[in-house]
Amino acid sequence: MELTSESFIKLMADQFKSESEKIDLDIEFRSLYDWSSLQALIVITAIDDEFGVTIEDSELRQANSFRDLFHLIEAKR
Amino acid sequence: MNIQGIAIKGISATIPQQKQDNKELDWLDGTQKQKFIATTGIRFRRVSAGETAADLCVHAAEKLIQNLNWAKADIQVLIFISQTPDYLIPGTASQIHHRLSLNSNCIALDVNQGCAGYVYGLSVIGSMMNAMGLKRGLLLVGDTISNYISKENKTIKPIFSDAGTATAIEADHGSNMQFAFGVDGNRFKTIHLPKAENDRVSDLEMNGHDVFSYGLKEVTTGLNQLISEQGGPSQLDYLVMHQANKLLNDAIAKKLGVPAKKAPSSHYAYGNTSSATIPLTIAASLDSDTFATPKKVVLAGFGVGLTWAAVHTICEKIICLPIHEFEY
Numbered sequence: 001m002e003l004t005s006e007s008f009i010k011l012m013a014d015q016f017k018s019e020s021e022k023i024d025l026d027i028e029f030r031s032l033y034d035w036s037s038l039q040a041l042i043v044i045t046a047i048d049d050e051f052g053v054t055i056e057d058s059e060l061r062q063a064n065s066f067r068d069l070f071h072l073i074e075a076k077r
Numbered sequence: 078m079n080i081q082g083i084a085i086k087g088i089s090a091t092i093p094q095q096k097q098d099n100k101e102l103d104w105l106d107g108t109q110k111q112k113f114i115a116t117t118g119i120r121f122r123r124v125s126a127g128e129t130a131a132d133l134c135v136h137a138a139e140k141l142i143q144n145l146n147w148a149k150a151d152i153q154v155l156i157f158i159s160q161t162p163d164y165l166i167p168g169t170a171s172q173i174h175h176r177l178s179l180n181s182n183c184i185a186l187d188v189n190q191g192c193a194g195y196v197y198g199l200s201v202i203g204s205m206m207n208a209m210g211l212k213r214g215l216l217l218v219g220d221t222i223s224n225y226i227s228k229e230n231k232t233i234k235p236i237f238s239d240a241g242t243a244t245a246i247e248a249d250h251g252s253n254m255q256f257a258f259g260v261d262g263n264r265f266k267t268i269h270l271p272k273a274e275n276d277r278v279s280d281l282e283m284n285g286h287d288v289f290s291y292g293l294k295e296v297t298t299g300l301n302q303l304i305s306e307q308g309g310p311s312q313l314d315y316l317v318m319h320q321a322n323k324l325l326n327d328a329i330a331k332k333l334g335v336p337a338k339k340a341p342s343s344h345y346a347y348g349n350t351s352s353a354t355i356p357l358t359i360a361a362s363l364d365s366d367t368f369a370t371p372k373k374v375v376l377a378g379f380g381v382g383l384t385w386a387a388v389h390t391i392c393e394k395i396i397c398l399p400i401h402e403f404e405y
Binding site: 036037038040041042044045048049054055056057060 | 109112113232284285289290293324325328332
């Protein structure tokens with residue numbers, strides 16, 4: 001899938017179904033109710049599948065907002 | 078990396094009677110439990126009530142030897158693959174050899190391997206049999222990892238389960254196995270049992286994220302190469318993977334272009350049984366009728382180490398027993 005902020009936010013909203021209306025680039029994903037170690041695995045698997053980028057644990061630890069995650073994917077593409 | 082002239086002739090698996098249900102986890106609410114089961118695919122786990130990996134493997138081996146109608150005196154090599162031996166010293170294979178009443182002129186050897194252990198085991202026993210001209214061997218693979226996971230270990234406990242398996246290996250001139258391996262020892266602590274200190278019992282530690290990135294990159298790349306060398310996914314009948322969890326296994330199968338119907342799973346009923354997952358999944362999902370005609374299979378283990386190992390072979394006329402519960 002082409003990486004745009006819209007396609008990224010849509011993918012993330014699909015992963016945080018109960019909070020999809022809250023998802024935007026400025027949200028800190030760890031503040032969401034659905035966030036957990038399991039949710040992290042769901043998110044990195046979806047990013048790998050859709051954008052062909054594998055996010056490492058050490059990289060995810062540096063990211064706080066969805067914008068950080070988006071820039072990380074951009075940099076790794 | 079090929080081994081010729083060695084084939085799988087039988088597979089048997091034994092699980093503990095004690096069954097635990099992830100729907101009864103008291104630290105997750107209903108929605109969280111539902112999400113956990115849907116994502117990992119793991120509902121039930123079999124948990125040792127004191128029986129060891131050796132106990133489970135001996136049980137599986139007795140059933141298999143009986144069904145194959147093998148004479149025990151003909152078994153020339155016994156390999157026991159486990160991370161949960163009965164004792165650190167001595168190795169468990171000699172005890173198992175005694176309990177099975179095998180011939181004294183027999184090789185009996187332990188190998189410490191986990192998620193990739195079944196395929197490693199096939200390579201070890203296959204190489205020895207091929208090099209030494211042996212006719213019959215037993216590969217016993219199992220773990221009782223639950224003994225190293227405390228009830229406070231809430232992220233890991235709902236995943237792991239216990240099982241022991243036996244695989245009968247025989248010289249077979251027409252057979253061929255193609256192996257591929259990978260190791261990333263830099264990440265050896267990704268799945269790790271710290272040394273016990275003072276009175277504190279060791280508790281398994283795992284960085285799930287690192288396992289996932291290893292699976293999605295290194296494992297997938299290695300499997301893709303092996304499957305491509307064998308004509309691609311359309312030529313495969315089955316890809317039997319280590320049952321890490323549904324999310325990771327489905328992602329790997331999708332990246333490889335292997336449809337779900339060719340990638341059997343046993344997560345739901347048996348969880349992640351570490352080294353035992355591949356033969357357990359074959360026993361749970363396939364049967365002797367499946368192998369009445371030749372089937373092209375890739376068996377792939379990945380995880381602890383971090384290591385991965387895969388083998389392509391054609392399986393035919395395998396006695397594949399239904400899963401047994403351990404009898405006390």
